[in-house]
Amino acid sequence: MIENRKYYIQIIFILVGIIFLTKLFFIQVLDSRYKLAAENNVINKVVEYPYRGLIYDRNMNIMVHNTPVYDIMVVPKEVQVEDTTKFISLFDITEEDFTERIQKAKRYSYIKQSLFYPQLSNEEFAKIQDELVSYQGFYPIARTVRKYPEPVLANGLGYIGEISKRQLTKDTLNYYQSGDFIGISGVEASYEEELRGKRGVKYKLVNVRGIEKGSFNDGAFDTLSVPGNNLVSSIDLPLQKYAEYLMQDKVGSIVAIEPSTGEILAMVSSPSYNPNDLTGRKYSSNFGRLNQDTLKPLFNRPIQAQYRPGSVFKLVQSLIALQEGVVQPSTRIVCNRGIINCHGAHTKEDLHGAIKFSCNPYFYQTFKRIIQQGKEDNMNKDARIGLNLWDDYLHKFGFGRRLGIDIPNEGKGMIPAPTYYDRYYGKDHWNFYTIYSLSIGEGELLTTPLQVANLASILANRGYFIRPHLVKGIDTPDSYLKLDFEKEEVGVNPEHFTTVVDAMAEIVEGTARVARVDGIEICGKTGTVQNKDSYDHSAFMCFAPKETPKIALSVYVENAGWGGGVAAAISGLLVEKYVKGEVSPNRAWVENYVMSKAYLNNL
Template sequence: MIENRKYYVQTIFIVIGIIFLIKLFSIQVMDSRYKLAAENNVINKVIEYPYRGLIYDRNNKIIVHNTPVYDIMVVPKEVEVADTIRFCSLFDITKEEFEAKILAAKKYSYIKQSLFFPQVNNEEFARIQDDLVEYKGFYPVARTIRSYPEPVLANGLGYIGEVSKNQLAKDTTNYYKSGDYIGISGLEAAYEKELRGKRGVKYKLVNVRGIEKGSFNDGAFDSASVPGNNLVSSIDLELQKYAEFLMKDKVGSIVAIEPATGEILALVNSPSYDPGLLAGRKYSSNFQALSQDTLKPLFNRPVMATYRPGSVFKLVQSLVALQEGVITPGTRIVCNRGIINCHGAHTNEDLHGAIKFSCNPYFYQTFRKIINQGKAPKMNVDSRIGLSMWDEYLDRLGFGRTLGVDIPNEKGGLVPKPSYYNRYYGEGGWNFYTIYSLSIGEGELLTTPLQVANLAAILANRGYFIAPHLARGIDTPDAFLKINYKREDTGIDAEHFTTVVDAMAEIVDGTARIAKVKDVEICGKTGTVENKNSFDHSAFMAFAPKENPKIALSVYVENAGWGGGVAAAISGLLIEKYVKGEVAANREWVENYVMTKAYLNNLK
């Protein structure tokens, strides 16, 4: 029995040996794939990067497209460079730079491809292509970078850059690899998954001179790249260009919205930058220069800057007070300037007149009526109850929180709650007289330009808004996928908007008449935003036409003085441009007033 077992074991070993010999014979003699691979010494894995999706404006004009470039990759194990000086001359680098790049590649991997020299454009690649094949270990990989027909909307579009180590670590899908590009900010970041497409891969046989000899195994292991989907934005490119022109050499922002849809027609940050600066090989040096610019062109003011809203906020106080029933449109309040200062010649106005003349005492008393309604015997408790209720109204009107715009880094501003004042004054240590500056949009209150433009849209819609957004939909090969956005109701009855909107129309006929456009009824409100460090900021919000509004906007120009000046002028020009298609010749003086900064003469 033991003797038989010995034969069994010997037989098993002999069979296994025969199997290995047959497999070895098959690999070395019968299968030419492996012979060819051994003779040529390398099967080169080539990543095929997809075309990133294009971005269009609302009228199907291209805002962002792609330009082909070549990344030069290196496999350190394969590198053979006899004449380093000649090789370096191809890329205009020094010998020290060459050695540093090779060292970095070795640290990454001795046998895997890594980036040696990025983004060689077509002209440069045509110049070096014939010489490059003489150097083993270097492989060109085709990819694309972003290109911009018009140098506008930089902060809204955002930019793409090489994926960082932190981003790679956070990528739970394992989609990204070192050397990949990813959307960093703006629409490029917000819609990264839709725009990026899907990588492909090709396995190519390469001879000792680096020349391709065909696909490995007839491409059986290859996969094709899939282009990204296109993004159709809400931006009106012509309006955007004109708005950026008007904001040239100024600091501030413009946000224009289509009220019925929440679509952002123009998003202007000033100063901004040419988006092409952050596309291409000079990305790093350009980004550093932009980051160090004291005017902060990378800071996206429309969604990130916070200002005291100033007199614009009197419209909010009006709506809340009417809804609460503490005033009516006919309520008259004496302009008592001994309580709080005011401006203009007026005395005992109703609500319409108070809005028209921007009467500070009227809104001081109105805010007091909102906050102290006698719901508690002690004033400090009554004020806490009133402020909590007021906070809820402001939240429904989109203040003190983000609106959910579809680009990153939106700020929510500040609407102080009772807990805010409790931290500073202690529980019960404050009342209406501590916080009365909120009545005219000052004090601790902070809003963003986007929130104020959204307020204009609420007024245009008489009580609701659609979340402001920059993307209308995704254009796929199969269909256009429209993106649906949430409608938010403010809880304020539509009837209460009548008095407010009528008064806004008279403001443009009066103190803000520089915004007036023939045959277009504009409803607006000036705002002079206090600035302790220099001249006040000029602010204006408006919508037009009064009936069936097509555009709502906010304009902020820092250190430019009264809101009825340059901010109102810019608003009128933009409304005229959008509603009528062009600015009338007899209105060129308004454009000159804006561009020559004539408004600054009143500040000296």
């Protein structure tokens, strides 16, 4: 028994020896990581950051490119700084700042590289390059930051910034490292995977002073960086620049869409900011300043602001009523101002005239016919059926939901459902007379400027829209990938659009004639958006030309009064700029009216 135990112990020792020998073979021969770690005192791992993809406008004008900078990285274990005063003078930082940066690096890792000082320009790096090699543990890494040759579309393009701890935690593929930059908003965020490329790495032999002596092992462990793919946006850069010019010193938004494709030609959020302010070392201070601005330049109004649609919504009511058969183009309704107030000199219009004169009583009665179709004897229950029907139509038109634009943080707006009124009045304790303000685009209705521009596209296309988007294609080294976006029908027969579109054309020839352009038939609708806190907002929606439309747009100018004023004027100028390529000198007075804010004289 004792003799057998001796053999068991010998077998155990032999097995342990085999395990250790196997592990040692794995470490020394098969796994290069340990070899590299052991030689870390003479090998510098240099991360090669890829060039982020460029962004072009629809005519291949560069909107976003890269400019080189240098990050100074630190490995705390290797740091040797005998003369701290001299070292901190290189970076113009305090001794307390130096200590704090080193401590932050140690908290991240004692043996791994982390960011010590970000984004030195070429000129700044050249001044310290010769001195830096004297300090062990500090390594420069070349990378790039974004540059905007034309400081436009800041809210749409978005910006990049250092990745957060939360984003690192969510990175299940472990692509990113602390100190990496990532798209934070706009196109930069939505197309991050296309734009970022793939980082590479090189192992360099260095002497004790940190001076490179060549590649380690002839580059056997090196990997090349792969540049990101370029994006071709749908933006028309000249139109975008002109639209931003017209919105100077105003609060509001512009969205212009090509109806046949859903491509966004221009998107303005005003006030905005210079996108170059959110690049480079001054990113943090500039972001803080912009974030505290009471006019909210970081707020992307075209997709996030929510307004009552006002009279623009009468076009939707008309189409739903025609599809449901509760009115015909020839249907005449008395303008009974005892029911609801109205404006203009008209008495008993057909549908064409009601749209042209924006007759409130007409659309009061039209909405009543949509909501109360006699499908239920109980008036309250009948209103529930009608409102559900109306909500379904509005959802198809793109209201009360996200359209799916290819940038983040799109708002849904607000379309009240029966459950909404149930919460306030109790189930079956409300009816048409509770909600009639919806008939003229007021009450609880809220829409985004993008949704209203999309409505203009629906009207231009006579019944459908293509999902609005800012990027039309991806340019890879091997090919060009054109992006396809879905077509959505709104459930209204094309023939019903004729009356509505004809009336819109007459509006531009009449009450909104400031939008009129010789040689281009524009179809539009004014909107005066009620605002209890100050003056009403000026809104206008249109498309042009009437046949084979090229552009559809919405314009909102806050606290600017009637929609037939500045919003219509801006719309006409943008249509002319895009369709004709320039604004006629004969219409310089319209541009002056917009830029001088002469429209405020009528408030």
